[in-house]
Amino acid sequence: MGQVTTQYNVPAKGGAPTIVRCTRVSSRMEIQEDGESNGGVFQGLIYELLTPQGFGRNLVGPPIDIPAPLTAGQQTEPVVIAGYPGDHPPNTVPIGNGGSGGQPVGPGGPATLGTAICQVTSARANATVINVTEWY
DSSP states (O other): OOEEEEEEEOOOOTSEEEEEEEEESBBBEEEEEEGGGGGGGOOOOEEEEEEEEEEEEEEEEEOEOOOOOOOOTOOOEEEEEEEEOOOTTHHHHSEEEEEETBSSSSSOOOBBBEEEEEEEEEESSSOOOEEEEEEO
């Protein structure tokens, strides 16, 4: 099982959320605020899970607030999105796929996007950065 980490810029609270998508067929995803953004001052995160409804639509879950740690230098636990906890390789059910990676699907076809997992904003008035680690 391999893993890959991608960084995403996340807007300030109230901004248009950043949608986090699978970049490959992933069995697990962890999302955590990057400790080096904003000079090491954590902002906290607000995320909403997205459930695909077909035809490019998603059902948006309730907002979940992850407050910034009260102690300087302390980091919050990551948001973990995974399938059934009893699943183990090679029988792990994926949480999503990476789409066509920006390439057309077949001759003249459109590119497809990866499975949308959640949307994220900062919990404060400052934008921030998140690290998203996927296991595949």
